[in-house]
Amino acid sequence: MTYAPSTAVGKQTAQQLADLTRTLYERGWMPGTSGNLSMRLPDDPDRALITASGRDKGELTARDVVEVDTHTGEAALTGQARPSAETSIHAAVYRVTGARAVIHVHSPYATVIAHRVGAHHAVAMLRLERFELLKGLGLENPAATHLPVFPNWPQVDRIAEDVAAHLTAYAEGPPGLLLADHGITTWGDSLNQARNRLECLESICQLLVLSQSEPHVSRA
Numbered sequence: 123m124t125y126a127p128s129t130a131v132g133k134q135t136a137q138q139l140a141d142l143t144r145t146l147y148e149r150g151w152m153p154g155t156s157g158n159l160s161m162r163l164p165d166d167p168d169r170a171l172i173t174a175s176g177r178d179k180g181e182l183t184a185r186d187v188v189e190v191d192t193h194t195g196e197a198a199l200t201g202q203a204r205p206s207a208e209t210s211i212h213a214a215v216y217r218v219t220g221a222r223a224v225i226h227v228h229s230p231y232a233t234v235i236a237h238r239v240g241a242h243h244a245v246a247m248l249r250l251e252r253f254e255l256l257k258g259l260g261l262e263n264p265a266a267t268h269l270p271v272f273p274n275w276p277q278v279d280r281i282a283e284d285v286a287a288h289l290t291a292y293a294e295g296p297p298g299l300l301l302a303d304h305g306i307t308t309w310g311d312s313l314n315q316a317r318n319r320l321e322c323l324e325s326i327c328q329l330l331v332l333s334q335s336e337p338h339v340s341r342a
């Protein structure tokens with residue numbers, strides 16, 4: 123059950139996802155089978171390709187992706203591999219933000235911050251300010267923003283509901299979020315933009331850890 127796209131666009135999109143997945147794995151941001159990447163199909167924005175569940179991310183190929191509906195996160199074709207367990211979070215981001223690509227990884231510094239700041243039952247808001255790298259997030263006001271940290275509910279659909287509700291209420295927020303004790307998700311108009319934003323946020327989290335400053339946290 124591997125992905126065999128019928129169009130050149132599908133093939134190219136799957137290849138882009140596989141290439142970036144292996145790169146992020148080599149950086150140590152997708153240990154084991156963790157993390158998932160998705161991208162809307164350029165010729166059909168209601169569909170996206172997402173990395174298949176349970177695959178070794180260091181060996182992912184263009185055939186290890188699944189076509190899903192961007193509104194529901196459900197598999198769009200029969201006879202495919204299982205989509206990532208976290209597909210519903212991608213779908214929530216697509217529905218609310220109109221993004222074209224979503225990346226979720228367990229990069230170490232973002233995960234440390236998500237562990238320190240996150241709460242079990244409520245969304246925490248981490249204030250980010252002063253760092254030059256904030257300019258890489260494409261914010262209207264790059265001087266400061268609040269990065270949401272969501273409870274890591276065992277039911278992924280519950281996380282997706284929280285994410286959709288939050289992004290609807292805070293449309294001007296940053297193009298990323300943290301999951302408590304878990305990892306980071308970013309998005310953008312392209313896979314490269316989502317990756318750039320991921321790099322900026324991971325780096326800001328690294329600076330927060332290294333500076334040992336007390337995180338500024340409020341509740342949503």
Ligand SMILES: [Zn+2]
Nearest residue numbers: 156157304305
């Ligand atoms: Zn994860």
